Amino acid sequence: MTEIQKMSSKHLNLLLADDDFDDCFIFKEALEGHPGPINITEVHDGEQLMALLTKETYELPHVLFIDLNMPRKNGFECLAEIKLNSRLRQIPVIIYSTSFEHEMVNQLYKNGAQFYIRKPSRFQELQLVIQLALKHIAKADISQPTRDEFVLAVQN
Amino acid sequence: MPKSQKSAELIIAIKEIVFQNEERGKRAAELVIANKELVFQNKEKEKRAAELIIANKELAFQNEEKEKRASELIVANKELVFQNREKEKRAAELIIANKELAFQNEEKEKRASELIVANKELVFQNREKEKRAAELVIANKELLAFTYVSSHDLQEPLRKIQTFVSIILAKEHANLTDKGKFNFDRIQSAAATMQQLIEDLLAFSRISTTDRKFEKIDLHIVIEAVRNELKETIESKKAIFEAFNLSTVNIIHFQFRQLMYNLISNALKFSRADVQSHIMISSRVVKGHIVDTEKLSPEKEYSHITVRDNGIGFEPHFSQRIFEVFQKLHGKQEYPGTGIGLAIVKKIVENHNGIITASSELGQGACFDIYIPAN
Numbered sequence: 001m002t003e004i005q006k007m008s009s010k011h012l013n014l015l016l017a018d019d020d021f022d023d024c025f026i027f028k029e030a031l032e033g034h035p036g037p038i039n040i041t042e043v044h045d046g047e048q049l050m051a052l053l054t055k056e057t058y059e060l061p062h063v064l065f066i067d068l069n070m071p072r073k074n075g076f077e078c079l080a081e082i083k084l085n086s087r088l089r090q091i092p093v094i095i096y097s098t099s100f101e102h103e104m105v106n107q108l109y110k111n112g113a114q115f116y117i118r119k120p121s122r123f124q125e126l127q128l129v130i131q132l133a134l135k136h137i138a139k140a141d142i143s144q145p146t147r148d149e150f151v152l153a154v155q156n
Numbered sequence: 157m158p159k160s161q162k163s164a165e166l167i168i169a170i171k172e173i174v175f176q177n178e179e180r181g182k183r184a185a186e187l188v189i190a191n192k193e194l195v196f197q198n199k200e201k202e203k204r205a206a207e208l209i210i211a212n213k214e215l216a217f218q219n220e221e222k223e224k225r226a227s228e229l230i231v232a233n234k235e236l237v238f239q240n241r242e243k244e245k246r247a248a249e250l251i252i253a254n255k256e257l258a259f260q261n262e263e264k265e266k267r268a269s270e271l272i273v274a275n276k277e278l279v280f281q282n283r284e285k286e287k288r289a290a291e292l293v294i295a296n297k298e299l300l301a302f303t304y305v306s307s308h309d310l311q312e313p314l315r316k317i318q319t320f321v322s323i324i325l326a327k328e329h330a331n332l333t334d335k336g337k338f339n340f341d342r343i344q345s346a347a348a349t350m351q352q353l354i355e356d357l358l359a360f361s362r363i364s365t366t367d368r369k370f371e372k373i374d375l376h377i378v379i380e381a382v383r384n385e386l387k388e389t390i391e392s393k394k395a396i397f398e399a400f401n402l403s404t405v406n407i408i409h410f411q412f413r414q415l416m417y418n419l420i421s422n423a424l425k426f427s428r429a430d431v432q433s434h435i436m437i438s439s440r441v442v443k444g445h446i447v448d449t450e451k452l453s454p455e456k457e458y459s460h461i462t463v464r465d466n467g468i469g470f471e472p473h474f475s476q477r478i479f480e481v482f483q484k485l486h487g488k489q490e491y492p493g494t495g496i497g498l499a500i501v502k503k504i505v506e507n508h509n510g511i512i513t514a515s516s517e518l519g520q521g522a523c524f525d526i527y528i529p530a531n
Contacts (some may be wrong), residue, residue, distance in 0.1 A: 022316050029323065098312050102410075121318035121351065123326055 012038045012134070015061035017049040017078065018096070019070045023119070027065070027096075030127045034134070046073025050081055053088055060091060063137045065117075068097035068104075076108070083112040092137050094152075109150050116151045128154040303361040307354045314354065318347045349488070356496035359414070360481070363503050368408050375402040375439055375461065378409070382416045389424050395433035403439050405459045406531060408507060415504040416463075418497045419524055423465035425491060426522070436464045441530050451511050457530040458510070464523045469516040478514060 012034075018024050024042050031038060041061065043049045049066070050073065052058055064082070068075040075095060082088045092114035100118045108116060115133050120126050129152050136145075144150075321343050324332075332340070379399050383390065390397055405412070420435060427433035439461045444452035452458060470478065470485055477483050479502040484495040501524075505512040510528030 020312070026316070026319050026323070098315060099308055119315060121315045121322070121347070123319050123322035126319065 010037075012036065012063075013041070013059065013061040014038060014063050014065065015041045015043070015049075015052070016065045016096075017043045017046065017070065017075070018065070018067035019044045020067070023067070026123070026126065027130075030123065030130050033127065034131070045071045046075065046078045049073075049078055053082065054085070060088070062091075063134070064091050064093045065096045066093055068095060068099065076104075076111075079108065079111050079113055094133050094137075105151060106147075109144070109147055112144065113150075114144065118151070118153070120154075125154055300361050300364050303357060307358040307361065310354050311351065314347055314350055318344060318351070321347070349492075349494075353494045353496075356494045356500070360496055360500050360503065363411060363414070363500060363507065368411075368507055370406050371409055372404050372406055373409055373412075375405050378405075378407070378413050378416055379437055381413055382420055385417060386421055386424065389421070393424055393427060393433050395424060395427065395435060397435050399437040401438045401440060403441065403459065405439070405461070406529065408504075411504045411507060415501050415526075418501050419463045422497060423463065423467060423522070425493070426467040426469075427465070428468055428519075431466060434466045436462070438462050442527070444527075447511070447513075447527060449511060452527060458527040459530045461526040461528075462523065463526075464521065466521040469518050469520045469522050471518050472516065475514045475516065479512070 014031075016024060016027055018027070021044075024044075028040055031040065041052075043052055053060070066075040066078055070078075075097065079093055079095070082091065082093060089112075093112070094115045094117060095108050095113045096117045096119060098119050105116050115136070117129055117133060120129060132154065133152055321340055325337070325340055325344075329337070376399070379402060383397060383399075389395075416437075420437075423435045424433060439459055441457055442460045443454065444456045444458055445454035474485060478485065479498050481499040482495040483499075484491075484493060502512055505526055505528065508528040510526060512527075513525045514522060515525070516522040
């Protein structure tokens with residue numbers, strides 16, 4: 001069995017933190033064709049995210065997709081808190097944002113994010129880049145990629 | 157005559173003789189005395205005569221002295237008369253000079269009071285200018301922050317328009333008429349243009365807000381990085397890319413890389429269809445006076461970087477305007493673009509305290525000359 005098939009055989013728990021309902025809808029739409037069962041949980045700000053992650057009874061997700069610009073607590077702050085928490089540190093965090101600031105991306109890499117995805121404007125691209133990210137995660141290798149491989153993109 | 161009478165007469169005669177004798181003796185003694193007196197007087201007279209001779213000589217001498225002094229006094233007097241005239245002349249001159257000084261003094265006082273007024277005015281104007289400068293700094297910061305935030309936030313809904321359109325095109329493709337598909341394509345294309353516009357505006361505002369850290373960098377490294385970034389375009393255009401004499405330059409690295417990227421990608425974009433594209437980049441160090449401008453210090457050393465191509469060029473009268481934001485010389489169909497690229501280039505050069513000039517003739521290629529301080 002390949003890694004992705006292995007993962008497909010069990011439920012993939014994915015937690016998405018994005019305050020934008022359109023983007024949540026588009027994200028879920030993009031995962032419609034995902035091979036295998038997937039369970040997507042949505043939260044809409046950083047405080048909700050941290051509250052959910054620190055709840056004792058909550059089964060931790062396999063992967064986190066976090067938007068940068070969120071009300072109350074932004075993605076940057078959430079990432080820092082997650083990486084300081086010994087229970088949460090192992091969850092791969094994929095930053096998922098509209099903006100692309102070189103300095104910001106560098107800082108996110110330093111702070112331990114797994115990948116950076118710039119929200120593409122083409123739906124097909126979005127599907128491909130999310131699948132690419134999940135494929136990497138499925139390898140169960142949570143060591144950080146090199147800086148060059150940190151920003152995930154697919155060719156047009 | 158009786159004898160008695162005769163004796164008496166004799167006595168008398170004797171007596172007379174004795175008396176006369178006595179008188180003669182007296183007179184002789186008197187004469188002796190008188191003689192002695194005369195001798196004494198004579199001697200005295202001789203003494204006085206000698207004294208007179210001496211006194212006379214003394215007087216003659218004194219006379220001569222007086223004459224001498226008199227002639228000296230005449231000379232001295234003439235001198236005094238001359239000096240007096242001179243003094244009068246000078247006094248008259250001094251009176252004139254004094255009047256002149258008094259006049260000048262008044263003028264100076266007038267001017268001093270005028271200067272005090274002018275000074276107060278300048279102080280006031282200075283304060284106003286400082287106020288305005290401070291206001292401008294604030295306004296500029298606000299504008300940049302606004303540009304940044306608005307272009308950042310504008311991307312969000314735009315991206316969604318593009319995404320939803322692409323969802324429709326992917327999932328509803330079969331249900332759309334050809335006209336419907338065409339119209340959706342137009343939406344996609346317009347949105348893509350707007351996205352580019354926003355990204356360029358963002359880059360433009362970022363150039364003004366980010367820190368300016370100067371480093372000494374080999375221009376080769378910068379050019380190679382840009383060449384690598386544009387590799388595909390260079391290959392597809394089969395462009396000749398030449399870089400020579402590249403020296404070390406004092407630059408804000410990522411800004412200068414953006415500058416070279418914009419210039420080189422422009423050179424590739426505006427190449428002629430019928431001629432193989434040829435791009436030449438060179439650098440040298442020059443003194444400021446070789447360029448006819450007040451913006452460079454004549455004796456200072458500048459890195460002069462030239463980017464030259466053999467592309468379509470432009471009419472010389474556009475050589476300033478091409479650096480302004482949103483200024484384009486071609487329709488979007490011919491050469492797509494936002495008209496921000498060269499505005500960014502100019503801003504980056506200004507951030508380096510330098511100047512950039514463009515020269516061209518239509519159809520003759522374009523040449524961009526950059527001058528930035530060498531140290």
